[in-house]
Amino acid sequence: MFVICDNGPYDAVGDSASSGRIVSLLYQPQAMRWRGVTVLTNTPPRSAQSSPGGLQGIVIIEPIIAKAARKLGVDQVAIRRVNCPEGKAPFGPAVQGKRQYATSAFLKEALDRGAEQFKWSERVARTPKRIGTKVRGVGVSLSCYVGGTIGFDGLLVITPEGRVIFQSGIGNLGTESVIDVHRAGAEVLGVPWEKCDVVWGNTTKNLPFTCVSGGSQTTHAMTRAAHAAAMEAKKKLQEIAAKKLGGKPEQYEVGNERVFRKGGASMTLAQAAKYAIQLGGIYDGHEVPADVHKLTKASVAALAGQGLVAAAKDNYPRDGSTFSYVASFAEVEVDVETGKYYIVDFLASADVGTVIHPRALGGQVLGRSTLGIGHAIGQKWVFDPHYGQMVSKRFYQNKPPTILDVPVDMQWTALDIPDPETPVGARGVGEPPVAGGCASILNALSDALGDEIFQRAPVNADTILTSLEAGRPMQHPLMAHI
Amino acid sequence: MAVIRDVMAAFELYQPSSVADAQKLLEQHGSDAWVLAGGLDSFDWLKDRIKKPKVVVDLSGIEELRGVRTTTDGIEIGAMTTLTEVANHPIIKQKYDLLAQAAELVASPQIRNQGTIGGNVSQDTRCWYYRGGWPCYRAGGNICYADTPEGRNREHAILHAERCVAVNPSDTAPALIALDAKFVLRTRKGERVVDAEDYFIGPDIDITRLHILQPGDLLTAIRIPSTWAGAQFYFEKIRDRNVWDFPLMNVASAMVTSDDRIERIRIAVNGAAARPLRLKAVEDAVRGRPRNAATGEMAGKLAVQGAVPLQFNAYKIPLMRNLVKRAISGVQEATWAS
Numbered sequence: 001m002f003v004i005c006d007n008g009p010y011d012a013v014g015d016s017a018s019s020g021r022i023v024s025l026l027y028q029p030q031a032m033r034w035r036g037v038t039v040l041t042n043t044p045p046r047s048a049q050s051s052p053g054g055l056q057g058i059v060i061i062e063p064i065i066a067k068a069a070r071k072l073g074v075d076q077v078a079i080r081r082v083n084c085p086e087g088k089a090p091f092g093p094a095v096q097g098k099r100q101y102a103t104s105a106f107l108k109e110a111l112d113r114g115a116e117q118f119k120w121s122e123r124v125a126r127t128p129k130r131i132g133t134k135v136r137g138v139g140v141s142l143s144c145y146v147g148g149t150i151g152f153d154g155l156l157v158i159t160p161e162g163r164v165i166f167q168s169g170i171g172n173l174g175t176e177s178v179i180d181v182h183r184a185g186a187e188v189l190g191v192p193w194e195k196c197d198v199v200w201g202n203t204t205k206n207l208p209f210t211c212v213s214g215g216s217q218t219t220h221a222m223t224r225a226a227h228a229a230a231m232e233a234k235k236k237l238q239e240i241a242a243k244k245l246g247g248k249p250e251q252y253e254v255g256n257e258r259v260f261r262k263g264g265a266s267m268t269l270a271q272a273a274k275y276a277i278q279l280g281g282i283y284d285g286h287e288v289p290a291d292v293h294k295l296t297k298a299s300v301a302a303l304a305g306q307g308l309v310a311a312a313k314d315n316y317p318r319d320g321s322t323f324s325y326v327a328s329f330a331e332v333e334v335d336v337e338t339g340k341y342y343i344v345d346f347l348a349s350a351d352v353g354t355v356i357h358p359r360a361l362g363g364q365v366l367g368r369s370t371l372g373i374g375h376a377i378g379q380k381w382v383f384d385p386h387y388g389q390m391v392s393k394r395f396y397q398n399k400p401p402t403i404l405d406v407p408v409d410m411q412w413t414a415l416d417i418p419d420p421e422t423p424v425g426a427r428g429v430g431e432p433p434v435a436g437g438c439a440s441i442l443n444a445l446s447d448a449l450g451d452e453i454f455q456r457a458p459v460n461a462d463t464i465l466t467s468l469e470a471g472r473p474m475q476h477p478l479m480a481h482i
Numbered sequence: 483m484a485v486i487r488d489v490m491a492a493f494e495l496y497q498p499s500s501v502a503d504a505q506k507l508l509e510q511h512g513s514d515a516w517v518l519a520g521g522l523d524s525f526d527w528l529k530d531r532i533k534k535p536k537v538v539v540d541l542s543g544i545e546e547l548r549g550v551r552t553t554t555d556g557i558e559i560g561a562m563t564t565l566t567e568v569a570n571h572p573i574i575k576q577k578y579d580l581l582a583q584a585a586e587l588v589a590s591p592q593i594r595n596q597g598t599i600g601g602n603v604s605q606d607t608r609c610w611y612y613r614g615g616w617p618c619y620r621a622g623g624n625i626c627y628a629d630t631p632e633g634r635n636r637e638h639a640i641l642h643a644e645r646c647v648a649v650n651p652s653d654t655a656p657a658l659i660a661l662d663a664k665f666v667l668r669t670r671k672g673e674r675v676v677d678a679e680d681y682f683i684g685p686d687i688d689i690t691r692l693h694i695l696q697p698g699d700l701l702t703a704i705r706i707p708s709t710w711a712g713a714q715f716y717f718e719k720i721r722d723r724n725v726w727d728f729p730l731m732n733v734a735s736a737m738v739t740s741d742d743r744i745e746r747i748r749i750a751v752n753g754a755a756a757r758p759l760r761l762k763a764v765e766d767a768v769r770g771r772p773r774n775a776a777t778g779e780m781a782g783k784l785a786v787q788g789a790v791p792l793q794f795n796a797y798k799i800p801l802m803r804n805l806v807k808r809a810i811s812g813v814q815e816a817t818w819a820s
């Protein structure tokens with residue numbers, strides 16, 4: 001892979017490096033050479049978009065694989081199944097003879113599930129492919145991107161009223177993870193979700209040290225942190241119960257809003273919280289674990305005395321880097337007289353570990369697929385190469401996709417197989433579907449039109465018509481957007 | 483060329499309630515005045531501070547400019563009638579559906595609710611150099627930035643370019659030409675009625691305007707004669723997105739056949755030149771011929787004679803050829819099992 005990064009005038013853009021890493025993970029090449037060159041250009045400044053590098057890398061490789069499969073007479077799903085990562089798949093360059101590897105990958109399963117739900121074989125076998133001026137094509141793409149970080153803090157308070165208050169430092173992007181990740185904590189404590197509150201918004205609300213809302217890391221990082229804080233709270237509840245009711249902490253269990261000894265003494269969480277305040281010290285936040293971040297320490301200090309206060313750093317082990325994966329499927333219908341095409345169907349099959357909130361996950365998987373679809377069907381930024389000036393300044397000019405550009409009933413599914421290296425099993429999602437949205441459309445288009453029509457995205461009526469007229473690709477692959 | 487977005491320069495706003503008052507105001511302020519209809523073209527200019535009129539005359543309070551009326555010979559549509567009203571009007575749908583189809587395909591529902599038919603036919607070009615404030619011919623300068631070896635001209639003209647290569651972006655204009663509509667103007671000299679196709683002008687006549695209106699003039703109504711009521715209509719618009727997008731090109735035809743021979747026809751395309759083009763040569767060539775694929779093919783080839791592509795818009799030649807063909811001989815619908 002030889003990546004030339006048109007960097008614009010200012011800060012270095014890191015996309016080229018991540019494109020190599022992602023491609024080496026997603027296709028598991030036995031040998032791979034990657035080179036990247038960054039060129040400063042007198043063009044408008046730029047910064048990263050969703051799935052930076054991963055999007056470009058996958059969208060470069062996918063059409064090549066599609067073409068190879070066609071030439072070899074191998075099914076598109078089958079060729080990807082052979083090449084896709086599995087388990088603790090290696091990626092990136094060998095450093096001192098050792099390569100990095102992923103925590104897990106169940107992409108083969110996602111591919112199988114997707115192919116079945118999309119009725120891939122039936123669609124491939126369907127004839128005719130052309131009726132009148134309309135041609136249909138189907139495409140599949142693999143996709144992945146980073147899916148989680150570690151080491152952040154969780155913080156919760158059990159109040160003397162028996163409610164559990166999760167302090168959430170997550171920036172709310174509208175994806176609901178600001179709330180959802182704390183279900184992992186509620187589950188550890190056996191407290192019904194209705195008895196939980198989530199405090200969020202800004203740092204005046206005494207929130208813990210939290211990952212930024214980027215890099216698709218939140219669900220992974222913050223379910224771990226919420227889990228850690230809940231485990232810390234559980235330990236404290238057991239200790240308080242042992243102190244008050246006798247016995248050893250480990251003889252106590254936590255559940256049904258109580259801390260209890262099997263067949264013996266028990267107390268409610270509300271009572272335990274009152275005792276925590278009486279006990280003070282580490283129980284009500286007057287003392288803090290040494291390893292939590294200084295921001296968390298300040299928040300704990302502010303909350304001290306309000307109940308059982310539990311703060312903890314995510315110290316759970318992880319062996320490998322966390323990625324999430326998607327297999328994306330699309331069918332298109334192209335009118336060869338006008339170059340206009342419609343996306344008839346779309347399905348994304350996701351391997352994102354344990355599903356935390358199905359609807360929010362579906363929103364992410366399809367929303368980010370749509371972002372990728374946008375790159376295939378029209379989204380662009382156009383500058384005049386002579387003057388280096390932007391000309392596509394308004395939305396009607398740079399053309400983000402609209403809701404009418406995607407099928408009405410876009411489908412998604414998720415495997416719900418836990419990642420073995422995080423206690424809740426959940427990995428992040430967000431960026432992983434983007435490239436699949438784009439490349440599945442491009443692959444469906446080349447299935448319909450052949451390999452000689454386009455070599456770049458977006459593909460529009462102009463791309464298709466000029467090349468069909470000429471019988472060869474007419475838009476240069478490295479040409480800037482037009 | 484720096485542009486401050488979304489902060490308009492100050493202007494005097496007048497909101498007359500009659501055409502007479504509006505005209506008086508426009509006469510008074512001459513070329514300092516800007517006519518405001520739905521604002522979807524106007525406000526881009528004003529917010530980008532590229533056009534800075536001293537006076538804005540808002541037509542939205544003039545009741546007499548609104549609504550669709552039946553006349554002795556067809557209908558009259560007030561210039562301030564919204565595109566949504568045009569697209570949904572029962573008589574238009576029943577008799578002049580070509581226009582309803584065209585209006586329905588404009589932009590997005592929000593824009594159609596606000597945009598007017600008068601504004602739609604009077605709107606300026608969307609050439610992104612010109613709209614971006616580049617000092618081009620159309621803006622009074624002495625260069626066309628789109629017509630350079632590296633200029634981004636995918637959406638520009640293939641026909642009748644003359645220094646400027648911008649195109650007219652209206653969807654309703656070609657439908658109105660095909661329906662042989664008449665545009666009713668109020669000028670200093672009184673009322674003037676022009677054929678739809680004569681409302682629009684290219685850069686050879688005036689490089690700064692897409693239509694014949696002079697400062698002080700108003701478009702008050704559009705009349706559609708019953709000549710083409712209930713004819714066979716074809717409208718097709720090709721755009722990048724399925725909504726909220728200007729046409730790359732569109733075609734409109736009205737046809738009357740007998741025994742599947744083309745007896746009468748009017749056909750127009752937009753997005754090919756600075757004005758919507760009525761294709762008279764095509765009309766003449768197909769009249770009397772059977773309405774079939776061969777006639778369509780012939781018409782398509784004839785339509786693009788003389789077309790000259792720029793660097794990035796050569797696709798418009800096959801596009802126009804095929805759209806004209808389809809406007810005459812139709813297109814086969816494809817239905818797949820499952």
Ligand SMILES: Cc1cc2nc3c(=O)[nH]c(=O)nc-3n(C[C@H](O)[C@H](O)[C@H](O)COP(=O)(O)OP(=O)(O)OC[C@H]3O[C@@H](n4cnc5c(N)ncnc54)[C@H](O)[C@@H]3O)c2cc1C
Pocket residue numbers: 396516517518519520521522523524525541561562587588589590593594596597598599600601602603604605606651652653654695699700701702726727728729
């Ligand atoms: C994002 C976007 C997408 C669009 N997509 C499409 C599309 O796909 N197809 C399409 O056809 N259009 C499209 N349009 C144009 C839109 O539909 C409007 O029709 C158009 O912008 C003007 O209508 P308006 O009523 O808003 O008029 P205004 O913006 O107020 O006026 C437009 C121009 O006409 C003049 N004018 C208006 N009415 C009169 C009158 N009665 N007498 C004299 N002069 C008058 C004004 O002075 C001004 O110069 C789009 C616009 C936008 C912003």
